[in-house]
Structure formats: C-alpha cells, structure tokens
Amino acid sequence: MAMLEIRGIHKSFGDAHILNGVDLSVNKGDVVAILGPSGSGKTTLLRCINYLETADQGTMQFKDETYDLSDTDHKRIAQFRRHTGFVFQNYNLFINKTALENVTLGLMTAGKMPKKQAEQIGMELLEKVGMKDRASYYPSQLSGGQQQRVAIARALAGNPEIIFFDEPTSALDPELIGEVLGVMKKLAEEGMTMIVVTHEMGFARNVSNHVIFMEHGVIVEEGDAHAFFENPKNERTREFLRMEER
Amino acid sequence: MIDWNEVIALAMESFPKMFMAGITATIPLALVSFVLAMIIAVACAMVQYARIPVIRRIVQFYIWVFRGTPMLVQLFIMYFGMQSIGIRISAVTAAIIVFSLNTGAYCAETVRGSIEGVSKGQFEAGYCSGMNYMQIMFHVVLPQAFRTAFPSLFNNLISLVKDTSLAANITVVEMFMTTERIAGRTYRFMQLYLEVALVYLIFCTILTWVQSWGEKKLSYYDVKKV
Numbered sequence A: 001m002a003m004l005e006i007r008g009i010h011k012s013f014g015d016a017h018i019l020n021g022v023d024l025s026v027n028k029g030d031v032v033a034i035l036g037p038s039g040s041g042k043t044t045l046l047r048c049i050n051y052l053e054t055a056d057q058g059t060m061q062f063k064d065e066t067y068d069l070s071d072t073d074h075k076r077i078a079q080f081r082r083h084t085g086f087v088f089q090n091y092n093l094f095i096n097k098t099a100l101e102n103v104t105l106g107l108m109t110a111g112k113m114p115k116k117q118a119e120q121i122g123m124e125l126l127e128k129v130g131m132k133d134r135a136s137y138y139p140s141q142l143s144g145g146q147q148q149r150v151a152i153a154r155a156l157a158g159n160p161e162i163i164f165f166d167e168p169t170s171a172l173d174p175e176l177i178g179e180v181l182g183v184m185k186k187l188a189e190e191g192m193t194m195i196v197v198t199h200e201m202g203f204a205r206n207v208s209n210h211v212i213f214m215e216h217g218v219i220v221e222e223g224d225a226h227a228f229f230e231n232p233k234n235e236r237t238r239e240f241l242r243m244e245e246r
Numbered sequence B: 001m002i003d004w005n006e007v008i009a010l011a012m013e014s015f016p017k018m019f020m021a022g023i024t025a026t027i028p029l030a031l032v033s034f035v036l037a038m039i040i041a042v043a044c045a046m047v048q049y050a051r052i053p054v055i056r057r058i059v060q061f062y063i064w065v066f067r068g069t070p071m072l073v074q075l076f077i078m079y080f081g082m083q084s085i086g087i088r089i090s091a092v093t094a095a096i097i098v099f100s101l102n103t104g105a106y107c108a109e110t111v112r113g114s115i116e117g118v119s120k121g122q123f124e125a126g127y128c129s130g131m132n133y134m135q136i137m138f139h140v141v142l143p144q145a146f147r148t149a150f151p152s153l154f155n156n157l158i159s160l161v162k163d164t165s166l167a168a169n170i171t172v173v174e175m176f177m178t179t180e181r182i183a184g185r186t187y188r189f190m191q192l193y194l195e196v197a198l199v200y201l202i203f204c205t206i207l208t209w210v211q212s213w214g215e216k217k218l219s220y221y222d223v224k225k226v
C-alpha cells in the first residue's frame, strides 16, 4: 500500500489555474523526481502538499489518516507536518540562528525537547551532512552548498517519514551542487522517502526510482526512472528531455 | 562684569543636584516608560501584522491619537484633567502612562515595519520545522525585526530622555524641575539653563555611544567569520 496517496489537487491563483487535478502515489522508500518546465506548477504542488499553500481541493491519505488539502485547521496541518521535512530552493535558514540552532530550534520549541538532547541530535545530523565543524557558524558565514546541507539536517531533525525538496540545488554555483546531491543520495540509500523537484537529470536518472513529468499543472507522464528516460512515451516528455540533456 | 567666583560657586552647588536628579529621576522615568513602551509597541505591531480584526482598528485609533496630539497636552489631560474629574493619579504615574503610551505609539509603527521586512521564508521554514506562529514569532521573526528596528527605537529612547523634562509641567520633580527650583531661588536663569542643557547633552551623548555599541552587538549574525 502506498505511504502517501494524493488525489485531485486543484489550485488557482486568481484566474490562473496552476494545478489541474494532480494525483500522486508514493511508496515507502521511494525517491520521486518531479520534472517539468518552469511555471508548470512543481513548486506549487509541493507547497500544497505541505500546506504552505491552501489547495482549492484535493485529498491526501497518509498513515491511515485522510487529510483535506483545502483544510486550514492548524492542528491538522501541524499533525501532518510532524512527519515531514521540507527543503527550500533558497535554503531559508533562520538567519539569526547558528547552524546547530537551526537544527535544534524545532526540537526544542515544537518538540519540547531538553536542550542537551536536542543538541546531541543536532550534532549527529550535522555530522551526517558533513557540517559538524561549522555548527557554530551563522548562515551568512556559510556557502550556499553548506547552507543547504544544514537545511537538510534541519529537515531531518523531526525524524520525518518523507522529505520534500524544491529544487535544492538550483540556487547553487555549479561547483557546490555535488556536495548537496551527495547528501541526498546518501539519504536515498538509507531508505528515506523523498519527493524531489529538480532539474538535475543525473539525479533523476541515477538516484530516483520514480519520475514524474509535469506541464500546465497536470502530470503528463510518469513511471519507473529507467523506463522514463530510456523510453519516454509522450512527445512533450521527449522534447523536454532533449532540451534538458543538451 | 561677570563675577566668576559666584558663577563657579553656583555651578559647584547646582551641577551635583542636577546630576542627582538626572540619575534618580530623569533616567529611571525614561527607562521605565521605555520598557513599557516596548511592550506596547511589540503587542500593537503583532496585532497589526497579523491583521486581527477589531483589535487592529483599536490599535490604529490609539496610534493615530497619540501621534497626532502634543505630548504636553497629553500630560495635562492625564494629570490636571483627570484630577478635575475626580480621578487622582500621582504626577509620576501620569507621566509614566503618557510617556509609555506616546513612545509606544511611535515605536509600534517601527516594529511593524521591521516585522514586515522579515522574509516570509523564515515563517515557512519555521512551520516546516513543526513550530507554531508564536514560536516562530518569538524565536525567529522578532529577534530579526528587533535588529532592524534597533537604531530607530534607540533614537526614540534618546528623544524620551529629553522629553521627560515636560513632566516638570505636571509637578514631577525631575532634572528640569530641580533646575527651575534653583533658578527661582538664585535668579541665575541663563547659567542654570545652560548647565541643565549640558547635562542632557552628556546623557544623550553617552546613550549614543551605547547605541553604536548595541548595533555592533546585534549584528553578530551577519559578521563574516575570518
């Protein structure tokens, strides 16, 4: 049975229909890559799933619970978010907090965890993303790649069952992309369930097991990563892959 | 001819009295009022930022009234006016109420602007870390907003130190009132007013140093590590 089952997300901003009925099914341990041209609604899809935007309609089945994506009830939203992590394109680290504090803040405030215990977990997670020696640095003192790795450690802090990544490497200088993708690959190998919006074809091809191609707010084609790249069925998908792989 | 011996004798007598009044009355009056003003300002700014219906209108009304009327008139209403309708408030209490409400009204706008300057992404990251609105506000947004607002808020404090002299008009014995009393006895108005001006200047200069020191301290999170 799928771990996360999403049905019929619709979302408009004013007159613009951005998501036009997206269904998505994710199994435990899946690494789902979402591809698509700019403006196709990839970010909006992730944001609707994690309630950063309120969808116009749509439902979600997760851990024997049914969630309404147009719900605005804080308790329900918090309940869902307790099991998820989110990594933003522009990192969004708390700029007034050190790398370690970025990881521990949620544990200590939302999780009511004692400082000592939170810091122990924080250091372990920073070590995991290779940022232990920068624990006391503020975001402004870190490179983009380092900030994004701290952001991944922060997303891991709540011990999530699924992590959403919105173009985690798009804001990075080319030479810094590898270190972030490396961390993500490690997470994937450890069995973390991940939904990754990306333009990194190498990551989609080699790390993800399921690929989704979106355009104009609908899923145009999806399938097993190998089949998707070797044998795309839709003409638009083929065109997109040709453009991206140039 | 100026009798310098007399000038020096009066200065020796009056300066210590002024400093004492400054340290025991003017500065405490300003600090207590300012702390209250900060609480008012943050509360009002949060109400405005969150667009809480009704209360927000009340806050807007309060800010409008206190920014649109002279502080001296506010003091008279709070002390003599209240007295005349049978409500007795001590002069010091009346002064503290007016100073905190007045400064609070100005600072509320500053704080609100600074909160609005904090990137929405900070909120989103907080929510995704499981935090709720208030937790994000107190741990992430307000500290950042405070940093932005600090220079302007501190200017309000410096203004307030000077404006406490208005309290002399409602019988509060602060630094200026103390000066007035010596002047009333000795008739050396020019010398004494210049002296008290100098003491205010010294206080404000020291506060300006504190301000620069505070700004450096608060910029801890955007200093590059070497």
Ligand SMILES: Nc1ncnc2c1ncn2[C@@H]1O[C@H](COP(=O)(O)OP(=O)(O)OP(=O)(O)O)[C@@H](O)[C@H]1O
Residues within 6 Å of the ligand: A013, A018, A036, A037, A038, A039, A040, A041, A042, A043, A044, A045
């Ligand atoms: N808050 C908003 N208000 C209005 N329009 C929005 C908003 N957020 C997104 N949009 C619009 O929705 C469309 C889809 O945006 P979205 O960010 O989901 O695309 P995307 O697939 O992530 O694109 P990209 O690859 O450029 O990140 C865009 O046309 C965008 O302008």
Ligand SMILES: [Mg+2]
Residues within 6 Å of the ligand: A042, A043, A044, A166, A167
């Ligand atoms: Mg996007």
